[in-house]
Amino acid sequence: MILKTKQLSKSFGGLKAINKVDFELPKNEIRGIIGPNGSGKSTFFNLVSGIYDSDPGSYIEFDGHDITFAPPHEIASYGLSRTFQLLRLYQDMTVIDNVMSGYHTRVPYKFFDAVIGRKKIWDQERAIKEEMMELLSFVGLADYAELNASELSGGQRRLLVLARAIAMKPKLLMLDEPAAGLSPVNVDNLMKIIMQLKEKYGLTLIIIEHILKVVMDTCNSVTVFDHGQKIAEGTPAQVKDDNAVIEAYLGKKMDDEEMRKALAV
Amino acid sequence: MEKFKSIIRDYPFIAFIIAFIILAFVPSVVFTDVYQSHLATLIFVNIVVAAGLNIVKGYCGQVTVGHVGLFAVGSYTAGTLFLYLGLGFWATLPIAIIVTAFFGVAMGIPSFRLEGPYLALATLGGGEAIRLFIENGNFFRSTFGISDIPTPSLMGYNFDSPDRYYFISMTIMIIAVYFSFSILRSGVGRAFMSIREDPICAAAAGINVKKYKILAFILSAMFAGAAGAVYAHMPPGYIHPNNYTVIEMVTFLAMVVLGGLGHIWGGIIGAIVITIVYDLTRPLYKYQLLIFGLTIVLTILFMPKGLGGFIDRYFLEKRFKKKTGTEKTT
Numbered sequence: 001m002i003l004k005t006k007q008l009s010k011s012f013g014g015l016k017a018i019n020k021v022d023f024e025l026p027k028n029e030i031r032g033i034i035g036p037n038g039s040g041k042s043t044f045f046n047l048v049s050g051i052y053d054s055d056p057g058s059y060i061e062f063d064g065h066d067i068t069f070a071p072p073h074e075i076a077s078y079g080l081s082r083t084f085q086l087l088r089l090y091q092d093m094t095v096i097d098n099v100m101s102g103y104h105t106r107v108p109y110k111f112f113d114a115v116i117g118r119k120k121i122w123d124q125e126r127a128i129k130e131e132m133m134e135l136l137s138f139v140g141l142a143d144y145a146e147l148n149a150s151e152l153s154g155g156q157r158r159l160l161v162l163a164r165a166i167a168m169k170p171k172l173l174m175l176d177e178p179a180a181g182l183s184p185v186n187v188d189n190l191m192k193i194i195m196q197l198k199e200k201y202g203l204t205l206i207i208i209e210h211i212l213k214v215v216m217d218t219c220n221s222v223t224v225f226d227h228g229q230k231i232a233e234g235t236p237a238q239v240k241d242d243n244a245v246i247e248a249y250l251g252k253k254m255d256d257e258e259m260r261k262a263l264a265v
Numbered sequence: 266m267e268k269f270k271s272i273i274r275d276y277p278f279i280a281f282i283i284a285f286i287i288l289a290f291v292p293s294v295v296f297t298d299v300y301q302s303h304l305a306t307l308i309f310v311n312i313v314v315a316a317g318l319n320i321v322k323g324y325c326g327q328v329t330v331g332h333v334g335l336f337a338v339g340s341y342t343a344g345t346l347f348l349y350l351g352l353g354f355w356a357t358l359p360i361a362i363i364v365t366a367f368f369g370v371a372m373g374i375p376s377f378r379l380e381g382p383y384l385a386l387a388t389l390g391g392g393e394a395i396r397l398f399i400e401n402g403n404f405f406r407s408t409f410g411i412s413d414i415p416t417p418s419l420m421g422y423n424f425d426s427p428d429r430y431y432f433i434s435m436t437i438m439i440i441a442v443y444f445s446f447s448i449l450r451s452g453v454g455r456a457f458m459s460i461r462e463d464p465i466c467a468a469a470a471g472i473n474v475k476k477y478k479i480l481a482f483i484l485s486a487m488f489a490g491a492a493g494a495v496y497a498h499m500p501p502g503y504i505h506p507n508n509y510t511v512i513e514m515v516t517f518l519a520m521v522v523l524g525g526l527g528h529i530w531g532g533i534i535g536a537i538v539i540t541i542v543y544d545l546t547r548p549l550y551k552y553q554l555l556i557f558g559l560t561i562v563l564t565i566l567f568m569p570k571g572l573g574g575f576i577d578r579y580f581l582e583k584r585f586k587k588k589t590g591t592e593k594t595t
Contacts, residue, residue, distance in 0.1 A: 076471030105471035117447030
């Protein structure tokens with residue numbers, strides 16, 4: 001198990017955004033997370049990556065480390081990387097700087113070497129830049145490396161965010177709606193790149209996605225959230241036919257008696 | 266030429282040594298009177314402050330308006346150490362840098378919880394508090410100021426006139442700019458920039474936001490402390506609380522903004538331009554604040570990346586054209 005949560009809860013005032021979620025994820029799996037808007041998917045990501053503090057009684061374990069109370073940068077240093085729904089691109093930095101900033105946890109030299117500016121620093125910086133250029137050309141952004149990130153198109157921004165998250169060579173990559181707002185052709189292209197990256201780096205993936213086709217096609221297993229609770233889990237085929245899932249998305253299935261009562265009121 | 270370029274790339278300090286040698290010949294070749302050396306020293310002091318301010322404001326994105334307070338701490342540490350212990354420049358400079366670094370920590374702690382204009386207000390209060398503390402404390406000679414701070418001497422040679430002191434301030438400036446250059450070009454500079462752009466995403470990428478914020482404040486405070494000590498020992502060796510008011514802060518800000526926030530050479534370009542303009546407009550002293558205020562506003566409106574960004578853009582477009590053979594329209 002690379003990621004494990006027990007009784008994970010988070011409430012905002014009276015609203016229970018995440019309510020006692022037990023979640024387990026084996027290595028090398030691609031897990032899809034689906035659920036209606038406001039069902040707690042993104043909150044779950046924020047709790048795991050340490051952006052929010054979880055409520056008392058929760059327990060989160062990542063790759064053998066207890067990360068329940070760990071700050072985000074510590075969690076990242078264990079090898080957990082994530083993207084954001086709203087991208088959070090570094091707009092005023094060049095594309096290559098964006099990707100290289102994702103490399104932070106792997107930077108090999110110490111601060112004082114950098115102050116003195118020894119030769120080995122510049123050598124290592126160049127090696128990092130080369131590696132990151134390779135990554136950029138893999139996702140197809142190498143030509144734009146020197147431009148500001150704000151000058152990229154929507155689809156290119158999604159690719160850049162993906163490259164930035166990969167740069168730290170994570171063990172677990174959590175993608176929050178990687179394909180939101182893309183045209184169907186671009187979605188296929190993006191998913192192809194994600195799968196290639198997974199093979200290349202041996203990643204475990206969690207993907208939040210609203211495009212059900214993507215989830216059904218690529219994920220080994222799917223977890224469904226509704227009202228902060230985990231309502232179903234299993235293979236895509238199992239989840240598709242689960243009554244609770246259909247209820248969450250389409251409403252309750254009623255028999256004739258119930259329907260008559262509901263219409264009478 | 267290619268070989269020379271690659272040597273500079275591996276050992277950037279060689280470029281700084283060349284700059285040092287060129288600047289060393291400037292007084293004897295270019296300058297016609299002593300006043301120009303004095304002006305050059307002021308430019309160098311301002312470059313050191315602006316390079317430090319660029320770290321915390323331009324790179325790390327923390328809007329601090331109390332930097333002049335740190336500059337005052339540097340000056341007054343040097344001044345009081347001379348006044349009570351009779352220490353000379355070579356002892357007061359490192360002590361001033363260390364003491365100012367501690368004040369930098371105090372100035373940086375509010376940045377954990379405040380951001381943008383609120384942090385600006387908090388640091389403004391901090392900077393003014395330091396000045397008022399000095400102005401009202403007999404220990405610091407209050408409004409009399411500290412006078413006759415001696416100029417440094419090295420191996421029997423005394424740097425006791427502006428054209429000699431030029432070499433001290435120039436050396437300190439070169440060293441400071443070299444440090445800021447190598448810090449900002451490394452991963453540390455990148456971490457600062459990511460905090461400026463998006464602290465939450467930076468944290469998720471493994472950057473310890475609090476640590477780097479404080480680091481930025483400490484580094485820039487050390488620059489301000491060094492500049493303050495150099496300023497205090499500058500002939501005629503007189504410091505007064507009125508040299509550390511909000512007006513000075515505005516000129517420091519104007520330097521960084523005009524040069525280009527988050528541009529390595531930005532603060533330096535800005536410091537040169539603003540100090541010379543400040544000197545030329547001395548007869549119009551009533552309107553100086555207006556001029557610098559307008560400079561900041563107009564730069565932010567029409568040239569948000571400052572002169573440095575302008576130059577960068579020019580070279581980028583040139584390279585882009587060379588590579589692709591097309592004109593870029595944006």
